[in-house]
Amino acid sequence: MSKVSMVLNGKSVSADVEDRTLLVSFIREVRALTGTHVGCDTSQCGACVILVNGKAVKSCTMLAAQADGAEVVTVEGLASNGALHPVQAAFRENHGLQCGFCTPGMIMSAVDMINRYGAGNLDEDTIRHELEGNICRCTGYHNIVKSIKAASDQMAGMSQAAE
Amino acid sequence: MAVEGIGARALRKEDKRFITGKGQYTDDMVMPGMGFAAFVRSPHAHAKVTSIDSTAALTMPGVDAVLTGDQLVGDGIGNLICGWMIHSKDGSPMNMGGWRALEPEIVRHVGQAVAVVIADTQAQARDAADAVEVEYEELPAVVDSVAALQPGAPQLHPEAAGNLIFDWEIGDEAAVNDAFEKAAHVTRMEISNNRLVPNPMEPRAALASYNDAEEHHTLYTTSQNPHVARLVLSAFYAVAPEHKLRVIAPDVGGGFGSKIYIYPEEMVCLWASKRVGRPVKWVSDRTEAFLTDAHGRDHKSEAELALDADNKIIGFRVKTVANIGAYMSLFSSAVPTYLYATLLSGQYDIPAIHANVKTVYTNTTPVDAYRGAGRPEATYLVERMMETTAREIGLSPAEFRRKNFVRSFPHQTPVIMCYDAGDYDATLDAAMKAADYDGIAARKAEAASRGKLRGIGMSCYIEACGIAPSAAVGSLGAGVGLWESAEVRVNPVGTVEVLTGSHSHGQGHETTFAQLICERFGLDSDSVAIVHGDTDKVQFGMGTYGSRSGAVGMSAIVKALDKVEAKAKKIAAHLMEASEGDIQIEGGELKVAGTDKKLNFSEVALAAYTAHNLPEGMEPGLKEGAFYDPTNFTFPSGTYICEVEVDPETGTTEIVSFVAADDFGKVINPMIVEGQVHGGLVQGIGQALLENAAYDENGQLLTASYMDYTMPRADDVPSFNLSTHETLCPGNPLGMKGCGEAGAIGSPPAVINAITDAIGNNALTMPAAAEKVWSLYQSGSKEAAE
Known part of the structure; x- marks a missing residue:
């Protein structure tokens, strides 16, 4: 298990997760943000794309631990004050x-x-x-x-x- | 907000949740204490299961149970069924083999499940599934449908001798033989229709729970038709009685047919959740989806077209072998028969047609309806034949088609269908104009000057939607009726909820269905909610497939609206002391014609529920239901024209222009209709250029991920030029025909006709991969040179 901390949609979050936890699982299962989807398991389909430190990343292809300390934005974090991006x-x-x-x-x-x-x-x-x-x-x-x-x-x- | 009724390009009500990440798909659902299922699957295409040893798996962290087929059978769970009986031409019923959700004895395709592990997390379940030790004794496998019919081929099911499920025919063979004897010209082709994998982006998933105090099951699942799922799970699989089973299909991420069926995995989750005493979730990974979602197409055909001296078609003969895979999926028998051969007349007046279809078992994933289901196979065959025949007799493809168009309606074809309305010249004219068909010679010359091969191809498709009149399909073997239901509930405050038996998994029903209510009562769409997909909320309904939700589902809503309107007018007339016939509904108000008396729709609704002052004998409330059973199929049609440029050095095909002119009857929301056509076209272009489910000779699926199976991507396809040309369908109240599948049905032959025109070699098969196109062009050029 490792402790992983990140800023997720503007909020500091941390959790102890199994080392093999994928970033997409951290987002979906640990943080219950289910807007990020898993469509293929082979980094082909892009349903899991999020922004890590401002860059598009396939979150099924990155371990949660690799995002430790990062700023992560998912689709839930795009709208601001109720106004759509x-x-x-x-x-x-x-x-x-x-x-x-x-x-x-x-x-x-x-x-x-x-x-x-x-x-x-x-x-x-x-x-x-x-x-x-x-x-x-x-x-x-x-x-x-x-x-x-x-x-x-x-x-x-x-x-x-x-x- | 403006009232957006029939014909408005209303933006979608459902979009906000999807663009903000708030959609609720099955995999997003969580239940307290839930475990996860992982299936143990056969690595062999055909093998005896000699032993299953769960000892090691059961000791692994988090593992709750390992369940096998013996336990499933022991609990009295029934075999999976095919719901459409087909009889062979000798009158014998189809030869259906048994299909168990977990197979204890003989596996018949790679990926077939033999056991399931339930564990605390998905990762633990998958790890333990790998640790279940299954011993197999391999058997010889057969993957090709024609090979499966040969003497000595490996045999799949004892019920189906020679792997033949049925040997079926339609049409008048003697009349066709006569036509060929008299023919002035005969065109012959061998045509194959490649096997495809539907690939909705959301993989299948299930979350099942059991309440032992209530003896009640709940199943969240990725279904296009939750009521049919509940019926089949109850009546045939005996997992739970119907009134003790709630099936919910929440947001569903695409279906394209593949989520019609009740698969082993969803049923096993339901059964396992009771057995292990906790909710059980399963989510397919993409490779499991490739191995177990029902595939589409896979036909091999021989076709012959007979013409008289005036180039009129006088006879059409077709022999098809349809590969149904290792088991008969729910509607698998209907696809290569009544959804296929009944469309072999195309848009043409053909006096005699005969088709023979042999349907066979092979050691491959089961094949069932995929977007278009039988009609793409028919259209590809007919439109490749039309283009080829035109080339052979030296007529322009458009001219030859026009010479044979059906122009008077109703038109009875020799293969059951009775076309009710259409104007095939109108869509052909529109497409040719939009594509500048007559200017192709100049464009070919210009392309040639750049060393490129330009080609143009067309396809004039017809298909049958709005399935279907219940008595008619019953007489053809369907196990269910194909009507649809609706309930319109006006709430006391005047908002409206519509409960529909249709299911939306991308089609935008929440928007288009609401437009009917907005149109009828002059309400804004924020006052309307569409409820679907939950058997506890919605009355029995048949679900969404076969482009039926408009022509059948919306017709049911219209019938229910008629009743609501009639009752509302009665109440309004009573309250305003006017004659019922003088009440008009306009802009959300019920008015007495010729006076300034009026009531708001919400006032009438409230009056219906307070019931203080209703007409003598009237029941309180304002809620009406309807079941709509169609009187005929509907017949969308149109012309697609594809223009391609092939690079002779590499064989790469670029689609430089694609024009679609469709007749869908009445269009409720043009924006959504265009979206349906775009998506269908790309699936059809995908079939023509890129997609193919390839097996090796041992039955291993070589294309079982997105790294191997070529899904069309944004830079593989062009933007499209669309138009619609309306002839109303006389068979339903709105005059709708359906638009969901046309794109996938009409486009493949247009693409292949264009490429074969470009390379001057007609022997091209789908998918038109660069290597294949290059080789054919090379051999064609050599032939020409010799």
Whole structure:
């Protein structure tokens, strides 16, 4: 057993867990945040994507112990004061989800993608290429791509307005 | 909030919980004291189980129990069933072998469960499952359906001699033989339809508990049809009586058919939870899903099309061998028969059709309905034949199809179906225009100048949805009726709850079903809640598959709404001392026509429940139910056109444009309909280009993870150009046809027709992997050069 501590969605948390505990199990089972999903066990599907120290990580591929001391954000931590993150809002407005199972991972990957490229700098080809690590079986990706593009463009508008 | 009724692009009511991580899927459920199940599975495709030794496993940390098939059988748990009886052409009933949820004697596919471990944690259960020692005596295996029919092939079930489950036929063989004798041209093809794995992103899961004081079971499970699950678990498997079993299908992460069936694992959890005296949870890992979720397709066919001198089709002959896997899953027998051969007429007026289907056991995962279920197999066959025939006779593919379109309705085909409405020219015209079909020559030349091969292919599909008229399917062998139920409860404060027997696992019922209520009463959608998926809350219903939730499920809601509206009008007329016929409902108010008298909908609702002043003899309350049994199937149709560019150096195919023009009848929410088409198209394109469940000769599934089975990803597919063209279905009150499967049904032949056009070689099979395309192009070019 090891004691693992991290800042999870802005809150300091710690727990004693078996050494082999995966980060996704820590989040889902120890912390009961079930928005992060397990879809494949082989780091292919991306349903478990979260942000660790600001970067997208497949939480089924990392031990909880490796996240000791890290700042972790899951889909539950994106909205602030009840206001949806622009990526969350864009997924709803563009019908970017159907069954909702891949959605948390898609949204977290999209947030990471926009962070890396800068808001407003994503085109369809880039988004499709960047989504390589996230599988969706329902939407055919059409509206996911549209959602991410819309969020990226909207966030660019927001940051311009703020300047 | 504006009232969003029929036809509105209403945003989804269910989305907020999914985008904030608050969805509640089965694996998210926790019960105090729950244990975890892990299954011990056969590594062999065919073997005798000679011994199971749990001694070591039972000593491991956290392990509660190891249960085997002998205990299951000893507790009187019944075999898994197939619910649709098919008779062979000689009149004999299908030859169904036994299927136990835990097999004590002979395993027949890799991954079949022989024991289950229950332990305190999932990791402990999985560790202990590895420690259960099972001795097997291997038997020879057969994986190919045609090989399984050969003399001397390994035999799976004593009930099915020669592995043949049934040898079935449909249509008039003599009339077809006559047509071929008179034919001016005959096109012949061998066509195979590759085996697929449905792969909803949420793996199957179950959480079962037993209350011994109440003798009551609860099962949370990933089901498309919780009531059918309860019925089958009770009536056939005898796990629990129906009134002592609550089945809840909470948020379900996609199904595509694979979550219709009642599998061994869910049933074992239910049984085990009683036996070990604690709640039991099981969550499939992805490889278990590949090995045990019912697969789809896997047909091998020979087809012949006969034309007269005027290029009119006069006869169609099809012979198909359908691989059903090691056991007969719940609807497996219906898929290669009544869901397949009844669609072989396509959009065409064909006077004589005969199909023979042999369905066989093999040492592979059971095969059942997967998005489209039989109709994709029929459409692929018909549309590959149409395109190929057009090429052979030198007519344009569009021209040849138009020459043979059905244009008067109703149209009785020679294979049971009676098409009720459609306009096939309209969708073909729309698709050709959107795809700039006539401009392809210039685009081919431009691509050639860059060293690329451009090709275009079309597919004019028809399918049958809205399953189904209960008496009709009963006469064809179905063990259940296929009606749907609804209850509309108006609460005393005027909000509305709709209890539906349909189940939503991505289709957006909470939104579209609410639109019916908004339309009818002028309410905003925040006043409406759709309740589904819980057998303790909702009256018996048949669930969601076969694109039936609109045409059948919403029709039931409409019938219940008719009753609610009639009663509300009676109450309003009484309260306002007006004639019932003068009451109009508008904008959430019941008004007396031609006066300024009106009551709010909520005032009428309250009056119904206070019951202080109701018409003489009227029962209090405002709640009505309805069961809707359809009068016919519905027939969505359309044209898909795919344009590809193939790199002759590598064989890589890029889809450069994909156009879909569909007729789904009345569309309730265009946004959701488009989403359904997008998803279906990518599953169909996945089948055509990428996906294949590959077995080796020993029955090992080579593609049992996402590292081996090629799921379509975002950069494999294009964005789509969609349109809808409405002819109303006369068979249901809203005129709906269904849109859930069309994309997966219509797209594979369009893709393959396009690639074969590009490479000039028609021998392509699915999936069109780069190596295969490259080889065919190379051999085609050589042939041309010689």
